[in-house]
Amino acid sequence: AQFGSGExxxxxxxxxxxxxxxxxxxxxxxxxxxxxxxxxxxxxPHIVFYDDFGDNLVYAHKKSGEWQNFTIANKGxxxxxxxxxxxxxxxxxxxxxxxxxxxxxxxxxxVEEEWTSEVIDELENIPLGFTGARNMTALAxxxxxxxxxxxGDRKVVKYATLLENGWTTEFIVDH
Numbered sequence: 439a440q441f442g443s444g445e446x447x448x449x450x451x452x453x454x455x456x457x458x459x460x461x462x463x464x465x466x467x468x469x470x471x472x473x474x475x476x477x478x479x480x481x482x483p484h485i486v487f488y489d490d491f492g493d494n495l496v497y498a499h500k501k502s503g504e505w506q507n508f509t510i511a512n513k514g515x516x517x518x519x520x521x522x523x524x525x526x527x528x529x530x531x532x533x534x535x536x537x538x539x540x541x542x543x544x545x546x547x548x549v550e551e552e553w554t555s556e557v558i559d560e561l562e563n564i565p566l567g568f569t570g571a572r573n574m575t576a577l578a579x580x581x582x583x584x585x586x587x588x589x590g591d592r593k594v595v596k597y598a599t600l601l602e603n604g605w606t607t608e609f610i611v612d613h
Contacts, residue, residue, distance in 0.1 A: 447473055447487050449500070462498045462505045472517045478526040486530050488515040495532055495546070497553075510546055510553040517574040523583065531558065531575040531587045539565050543575060543589045545600070558598050558605045563591040 450459040462485060473487040485498045495515025498507045514534025521529050528548060535541040543558040564574070576588045585600040588610070595611040 447485065447498070449475075449483060449485065449505075451483075460505075462500075462507065472519070474518050474520040474530075476520055476522045476528075478522055480526070484520065484522060484528060486510075486518045486520045486528075486532075488518060488532070495530070497528065497530070508553070511544070511555060514541070514544070516541075519575045519577040519587070521577050521579050521585075523579055529577060529579070529585055531577045531589070533561070533564070533574050533589075535564070539563055543587070543598075545585075545587070545605070556605075558587065559589070559596065559607055561589070561591040561594075563593050565592070 447462050448459045449462050450457055452458075473485060476484045478484060483500050487496055487498070488494075489496050489509075492509075493513055493515070494509045495511035495518060496507055497510045498505055500506075510530070511532065511534070514532065516533040516535065518530060518532040523529060530546040532544055532546070533541050534544055540560070540562050541564055542560055544555050545558050546553055546555045548554075574589055574591075578586055580586065586597060588595065588597050590596060590611070593613045594609060596607050597610055598605045598607040
């Protein structure tokens, strides 16, 4: 629900006749700061969302008919975006608010069963609130398997690419 729900984040799917929905055991949500869903090559759904009550980024995966939820960032998690690579591995970007209008764009992935996080960039013009709410990160994998993320604030739009030595960033728009 865009403006919150006592049911929390739910998963909806079409069974061929009707739309069905089920709770992913996420608890209530007071405001939706972007959920992202991907389906892996075996048909299993993967969801990433922001838990605004705990200020956490949560990853949920349905396996063997049951939802498994993992906190993958203990601070922040706004405006999450996720892609699955050819091995069904999760790649996630999100925004972490530091102080008024300033925060970090982060990248998270799983390495040897542990979630690792790194900073892609810092943004300085992000007023959160009704006029500032928007989806801020868009993550994609190109046909060569290279990750790219587009993100921005009220003055810039940037595109970052993950190379062997880290993230390289270029401006798309700079006001």
